Amino acid sequence: MTQKYRNYDPEFKLYVVKLMELDGHKMTDLSQKLDIPYGNLKRWKTEYRDQKKKEEKEAQNQLLTASEYKEMYEKEKKSNVELQEEVDILKKAMHIFNQEK
Template sequence: MTKRTNYSKEFKEYVTKLVVLDGRRIVDISEELDIPYDTLQKWVASYKTKQKEAEDNRQNALLSASEYKDLYEDERRRKLELEEEVAILKKAMHIFTLEKN
């Protein structure tokens, strides 16, 4: 009967990063840390899947060129409208502050 060991989440992440980020071989890590090869392979696959999903989510969050252009044009139009309102208010203030002779 084989002994089943529960590893902490932090340990799994650390070992997985040794393989994925540092480029260490799964076989070497498996032998060094006495972790079954299949188990380590599942951890690595899970980590890569999570990384891929995170990257996809980041890509989906980015604006396309046309969306960015539309956003820029809307912001520019609002700025021009505000500048026009300020100019009107300045003229009105000037008119109301003139002394009546």
């Protein structure tokens, strides 16, 4: 007896996993309705959860330390001060040019 192996699109897999995760559908029900082996659904769900955990870890690794945050804040503050000075100079120049007319 030969078995047929079906390839599923990643978008379809994600859709089915979200049906289970977000909408609360049972794997057994989806397995019967969509004619997908239960083992496949279980594997897809595990892969989805692993991917989410990996994304969360990467997001946490991107968080700044206190010193990095302070440096970034100081640079931003300095940049804002410089921009405000430029705006003030341009306002004065505009006022001068408008008075000459």
